[in-house]
Amino acid sequence: MIYLDNAATSFPKPPQVIRAVAGAMEKIGANPGRAGHRMSLAAGRVVWHCREEIAQLLDVPNPEDIVFGFNCTDSLNLAIRGCVRPGDHVITTMLEHNSVLRPINGMVNRGLITWSLLAPGEGGVVTAEQVERAIRPETRLIVINHASNVIGLAQPVKEIGAVARKHGIIFLLDAAQSLGVLPVHPLDIGADMVAFPGHKGLLGPFGTGGLYIRPGLELVPFREGGTGSSSESMLQPSELPEAYESGTLNLVGIAGLMVGTRIVRARREEIQAREKELSDRLWNELQDINGICTLTTRAPDVGVVSFNVTGYSSGEVATKLDRANIAVRGGLHCAPAIHTHLGTLDRGAARASVGHASTDADVDALISEVKRIARESM
Numbered sequence: 001m002i003y004l005d006n007a008a009t010s011f012p013k014p015p016q017v018i019r020a021v022a023g024a025m026e027k028i029g030a031n032p033g034r035a036g037h038r039m040s041l042a043a044g045r046v047v048w049h050c051r052e053e054i055a056q057l058l059d060v061p062n063p064e065d066i067v068f069g070f071n072c073t074d075s076l077n078l079a080i081r082g083c084v085r086p087g088d089h090v091i092t093t094m095l096e097h098n099s100v101l102r103p104i105n106g107m108v109n110r111g112l113i114t115w116s117l118l119a120p121g122e123g124g125v126v127t128a129e130q131v132e133r134a135i136r137p138e139t140r141l142i143v144i145n146h147a148s149n150v151i152g153l154a155q156p157v158k159e160i161g162a163v164a165r166k167h168g169i170i171f172l173l174d175a176a177q178s179l180g181v182l183p184v185h186p187l188d189i190g191a192d193m194v195a196f197p198g199h200k201g202l203l204g205p206f207g208t209g210g211l212y213i214r215p216g217l218e219l220v221p222f223r224e225g226g227t228g229s230s231s232e233s234m235l236q237p238s239e240l241p242e243a244y245e246s247g248t249l250n251l252v253g254i255a256g257l258m259v260g261t262r263i264v265r266a267r268r269e270e271i272q273a274r275e276k277e278l279s280d281r282l283w284n285e286l287q288d289i290n291g292i293c294t295l296t297t298r299a300p301d302v303g304v305v306s307f308n309v310t311g312y313s314s315g316e317v318a319t320k321l322d323r324a325n326i327a328v329r330g331g332l333h334c335a336p337a338i339h340t341h342l343g344t345l346d347r348g349a350a351r352a353s354v355g356h357a358s359t360d361a362d363v364d365a366l367i368s369e370v371k372r373i374a375r376e377s378m
């Protein structure tokens with residue numbers, strides 16, 4: 001199978017990640033941070049080293065500012081629900097994934113908050129000026145998708161971060177498609193929180209993800225319970241990371257994530273350059289095929305290329321490619337607003353997303369199969 005669905009989750013995982021998962025299961029499968037015996041301490045060290053790896057990748061000084069969750073959705077929910085209060089206004093964009101749109105719109109629908117949903121301009125970008133114009137006295141949060149999982153374009157997050165800082169508004173960055181590929185440095189960007197999955201660009205296992213939280217920013221936890229600390233109290237501790245990490249952690253997942261992040265830290269620039277080269281070529285070659293329409297007017301910034309074939313739905317295209325042993329994703333990619341904006345809500349798009357292990361041959365095979373499908377549709 002030629003796997004071009006890395007925007008959903010990265011595959012294959014590096015063998016070192018698989019070994020780390022199996023090793024944790026086999027040798028140190030105790031509950032991290034819950035007991036004083038050697039196995040529990042060893043498990044706790046794995047969790048700590050993973051925090052350190054991620055803190056280094058994000059270029060933040062304190063690993064305790066990284067909180068583990070179960071995927072990017074989990075982290076986005078903690079960030080959004082944790083800081084928004086009734087009466088607040090939230091600014092976000094039509095580029096967002098449902099993991100941002102649904103928690104916010106759910107609160108809007110219940111009459112608790114208001115929101116501004118900004119549309120990207122011609123170049124697929126929401127500008128800092130647009131964000132600044134949308135600010136109201138009650139604006140509490142700005143949420144921006146660093147790189148879109150549908151059109152693959154990066155947003156001017158540093159400029160938006162400067163606007164958020166100038167107005168004292170909390171800035172949450174969704175780095176689901178960027179972490180591990182683009183540089184994501186919250187201190188430089190001016191992001192107060194960065195939500196990320198562990199199973200995409202960090203090459204970790206399913207069930208992993210996390211949230212960077214700027215020191216001093218207090219969230220209301222939506223999951224409370226045992227933390228292995230301050231157990232005499234029936235109130236949730238306020239110290240990070242325990243404040244937001246109740247219950248037994250996904251130790252085996254975190255063991256794999258630690259190794260995946262280490263690999264990515266060593267290879268990030270190379271991965272970025274390689275994914276850019278492959279997706280540039282794919283995007284460019286698609287422009288020359290009759291009957292193919294890409295969703296963007298320029299090549300993407302991350303390895304995501306979405307397109308449609310005249311005469312077929314995106315689901316049909318994905319099924320035809322699957323029959324040719326090529327895995328891409330059709331449909332809306334959990335991002336309905338950008339499809340509404342682009343006029344593709346009815347058919348979605350076929351999305352090919354390259355990853356750390358993608359090759360020229362993978363892209364060649366896709367292009368040749370897409371040419372065949374396009375000819376057949378004529």
Ligand SMILES: Cc1ncc(COP(=O)(O)O)c(C=O)c1O
Pocket residue numbers: 007008071072073074096097099145147148149174176177196197198209
């Ligand atoms: C931009 C974006 N945000 C959030 C998510 C949610 O990530 P997860 O599947 O880890 O919850 C995704 C997943 O595709 C995404 O692309």
